[in-house]
Amino acid sequence: MADxxxxxxxxxxxxxxxxxxxxxxxxVITRFPPEPNGYLHIGHAKSICLNFGVAQKYGGRTxxxxxxxxxxxxxxxxxxxxxxxxxxxxxxxxxREYYASDYFPQLYEWAIKMIESGKAYVDDSTAEExxxxxxxxxxxxxxxxxxxxxEEESLDLFKRMRAGEFPEGTRVLRAKIDMTSPNxxxxxxxxxxxxxxxxxxxxxxxxxYPMYDFAHGQSDSIEKxxxxxxSLEFENHRPLxxxxxxxxxxxxxxxxxxxxxxxxxxxxxxxxxxxxxxxGFVRGWDDPRMSTISGMRRRxxxxxxxxxxxxxxGIAKRENVIEFSLLEYCVxxxxxxxxxxVMAVLDPLKMVITNYPAGQxxxxxxxxxxxxxxxxxxxxxxxxxxxxxxxxxLEDPPKKYFRLAPGKMVRLKSxxxxxxxxxxxxxxxxxxxxxxxxxxxxxxxNDTSGIKVKGTIHWVAATKALDCEVRLYDRLFxxxxxxxxxxxxFTEFYNQExxxxxxxxxxxxxxxxxxxxxxxxxxxxxxFTLDPDSSAERLVxxxxxxxxxxxxxxxxxxxxA
RNA sequence: UGACCCAUGGUGUAACGGUAGCACUCCGGAUUUUGGUUCCGUCAGUCAAGGUUCGAAUCCUUGUGGGUCAACCA
Numbered sequence: 001m002a003d004x005x006x007x008x009x010x011x012x013x014x015x016x017x018x019x020x021x022x023x024x025x026x027x028v029i030t031r032f033p034p035e036p037n038g039y040l041h042i043g044h045a046k047s048i049c050l051n052f053g054v055a056q057k058y059g060g061r062t063x064x065x066x067x068x069x070x071x072x073x074x075x076x077x078x079x080x081x082x083x084x085x086x087x088x089x090x091x092x093x094x095x096r097e098y099y100a101s102d103y104f105p106q107l108y109e110w111a112i113k114m115i116e117s118g119k120a121y122v123d124d125s126t127a128e129e130x131x132x133x134x135x136x137x138x139x140x141x142x143x144x145x146x147x148x149x150x151e152e153e154s155l156d157l158f159k160r161m162r163a164g165e166f167p168e169g170t171r172v173l174r175a176k177i178d179m180t181s182p183n184x185x186x187x188x189x190x191x192x193x194x195x196x197x198x199x200x201x202x203x204x205x206x207x208x209y210p211m212y213d214f215a216h217g218q219s220d221s222i223e224k225x226x227x228x229x230x231s232l233e234f235e236n237h238r239p240l241x242x243x244x245x246x247x248x249x250x251x252x253x254x255x256x257x258x259x260x261x262x263x264x265x266x267x268x269x270x271x272x273x274x275x276x277x278x279x280g281f282v283r284g285w286d287d288p289r290m291s292t293i294s295g296m297r298r299r300x301x302x303x304x305x306x307x308x309x310x311x312x313x314g315i316a317k318r319e320n321v322i323e324f325s326l327l328e329y330c331v332x333x334x335x336x337x338x339x340x341x342v343m344a345v346l347d348p349l350k351m352v353i354t355n356y357p358a359g360q361x362x363x364x365x366x367x368x369x370x371x372x373x374x375x376x377x378x379x380x381x382x383x384x385x386x387x388x389x390x391x392x393x394l395e396d397p398p399k400k401y402f403r404l405a406p407g408k409m410v411r412l413k414s415x416x417x418x419x420x421x422x423x424x425x426x427x428x429x430x431x432x433x434x435x436x437x438x439x440x441x442x443x444x445x446n447d448t449s450g451i452k453v454k455g456t457i458h459w460v461a462a463t464k465a466l467d468c469e470v471r472l473y474d475r476l477f478x479x480x481x482x483x484x485x486x487x488x489x490f491t492e493f494y495n496q497e498x499x500x501x502x503x504x505x506x507x508x509x510x511x512x513x514x515x516x517x518x519x520x521x522x523x524x525x526x527x528f529t530l531d532p533d534s535s536a537e538r539l540v541x542x543x544x545x546x547x548x549x550x551x552x553x554x555x556x557x558x559x560x561a
Numbered sequence: 562u563g564a565c566c567c568a569u570g571g572u573g574u575a576a577c578g579g580u581a582g583c584a585c586u587c588c589g590g591a592u593u594u595u596g597g598u599u600c601c602g603u604c605a606g607u608c609a610a611g612g613u614u615c616g617a618a619u620c621c622u623u624g625u626g627g628g629u630c631a632a633c634c635a
Contacts, residue, residue: 007575007583035635070634127633136631138563172633182564184631193633212635235566236630257566259628264572312584314574316567319628323572326585336598371598402596411594444594456594524595551596 009315011050011256015058015227024226028060031225032086032093033216035067036078036200039285040085040293042306043268046261049310051229052091063223064093068101069215071199079200085293090303100215101201103222107210108162110218110248111173111191115154119247120191121147122157123174130172133179134187140180141187147176161194164207168194175214177243185240189213217241220253228253231260232317258315264324264480266291272483272490281494282476288531288542289476289498299473300519300529300544305334321481331545335519335527340368343380343413343458344507344522344541346470348387350433350462353418356384361461364444366414369521380508382415385462387506389524392457393434395423400554402455404434411456413523417442417449458523465506468539471531472500511539519544 008016015028030051034044055062064086068074086093114120123130123146135141158173160166173192181187191214196207220228234241235257245252260268267273268291276282276290285292288299296306309330313322343366362382369375388404397405404410409419422435442449476498482490511520519529526546534540 009574013577033635037635067635073634130633131631134631136563139631140563141631169633184564187631190633195633209633211633216635232566233629234635236564238565259567312573314584316574318567318573320573323586326573329585332597341595370593370595400596413594415594417594447594453594455596458595521595521597524597526597547595547597549596554596 028058031063033067037073038270042291043261063096065098071197122154221251225253228255262321265475305331339519339521342520345387347390349390351386355437381461381464383461386459470502470505472543
């Protein structure tokens with residue numbers, strides 16, 4: 001075994017240094033902290049893989065902690081879907097399912113401690129007044145007239161806020177830091193606000209709720225999180241994160257920021273994803289075109305492929321946009337190893353073998369997966385009438401076309417070599433069916449015909465094939481970064497052809513017993529998975545990703561539009 | 562006209578003062594009863610200018626370019 005040194009990302013480097021210096025007693029604790037106000041998407045997947053992955057790697061633990069400090073937007077519905085998505089991705093938090101709301105009593109105590117030590121005060125200003133005196137990034141803010149109010153008075157007011165004596169918006173608790181700080185977050189940030197809202201867990205116990213900045217770091221600290229990994233936009237919050245930890249003299253978790261994931265043609269904004277759903281661009285949160293975990297699951301992406309993707313995109317602080325092709329590569333890589341091969345014709349063209357006995361059905365063995373010898377063989381029916389892919393026949397083929405054409409021969413995969421003898425068209429010139437003759441001695445496995453053909457095509461037996469629906473998906477937008485243009489709304493780049501429904505595709509009979517989540521490779525076409533819309537009478541398949549198609553690429557190059 | 566952060570092939574990411582590597586993409590070739598897979602190969606990079614050093618992608622300075630911050634959101 002070669003001892004090539006594994007390259008670490010900058011977070012792993014920090015962790016290894018901390019481990020080496022025994023900073024946390026050899027322990028690594030991370031956390032994944034979603035707010036239960038929406039569905040998880042591909043960006044969260046990166047964070048999940050990072051947080052759980054790094055803890056796993058160093059023998060540590062990862063807590064699942066719901067950041068539920070804003071009751072008006074949060075709901076248990078999201079808690080459930082988030083948990084399901086994380087589990088599906090292949091990670092486990094054992095019994096460490098925490099909620100920021102579990103810490104409300106402790107947070108309240110700490111707030112009181114802050115007031116008592118003169119580090120926090122109740123401000124009677126309105127939201128507008130507070131915003132107005134905040135200053136701008138280049139101008140210092142002004143101190144609130146309530147800033148110097150006696151501690152006892154703040155304490156009394158804060159307790160009465162908690163007791164529900166004041167209406168929403170009338171008072172807040174603020175940290176007393178520095179209104180002239182160049183860092184806006186240090187200009188006396190709000191710690192608590194009044195909200196008479198029903199909380200999904202604490203019900204009506206509270207009418208004051210802590211802000212993110214007075215909850216997140218504290219929650220990390222309570223859980224003794226050693227490395228609190230978050231995205232770049234929280235970089236400016238770090239001084240405040242550290243300030244509270246110091247002021248409270250509590251366990252010093254360390255916040256480390258990394259660049260969030262951006263992927264071409266994919267959105268990772270809850271707001272925008274919500275608009276796609278609400279405005280009917282997609283059928284729901286789990287539409288296979290969505291970048292949500294649930295959408296990708298329905299699309300047929302596997303947990304392993306998403307984990308591989310998260311691994312390959314890397315961790316750094318630089319803004320990035322990952323090419324969509326990398327995601328596609330990761331799915332194909334996984335599915336190629338595990339997906340059973342299946343004969344399916346998406347755009348059927350009837351083929352009649354004129355010299356094959358009518359009414360005869362032959363069962364031919366074919367491999368389930370050439371990449372996996374253990375996958376074994378299955379038998380597929382063959383008969384006089386078949387369906388082949390319409391674009392596997394061309395009346396007037398270009399030079400390097402290896403498929404069927406008048407007078408040309410091809411191999412029918414796992415069956416016989418056929419030669420095209422006739423083309424039957426309707427009055428308008430549309431090809432109705434093609435006639436071929438087959439060579440009995442060219443049977444797959446014991447071909448004694450001596451005939452050499454360049455092309456092999458897939459097929460299904462007309463009388464045995466199952467009729468099914470196939471949904472083909474393409475990128476949701478016509479441009480890689482639909483949010484880039486400030487002049488145009490991202491929905492203007494919606495790809496009208498992102499969904500194409502094929503009502504009557506033909507698939508070999510064996511897939512009748514397919515189960516949900518099972519992936520297939522439709523030979524020469526792509527990877528497909530069963531959609532939950534399927535019923536016993538009617539199968540519905542989703543395209544996960546096409547196979548690479550070098551012929552299409554060649555053809556496109558030689559005849560540029 | 563502030564603070565903080567970032568800058569390596571087309572894309573993403575390594576190299577921690579000593580030969581700029583890996584993956585994806587692209588292109589070419591071999592194999593192939595999937596124009597798939599696999600295998601081989603080619604092209605291609607340190608934002609700029611100074612400085613420190615025997616030696617700089619790496620350290621320093623100044624520019625340039627990009628990102629974030631002015632919610633009682635997270």
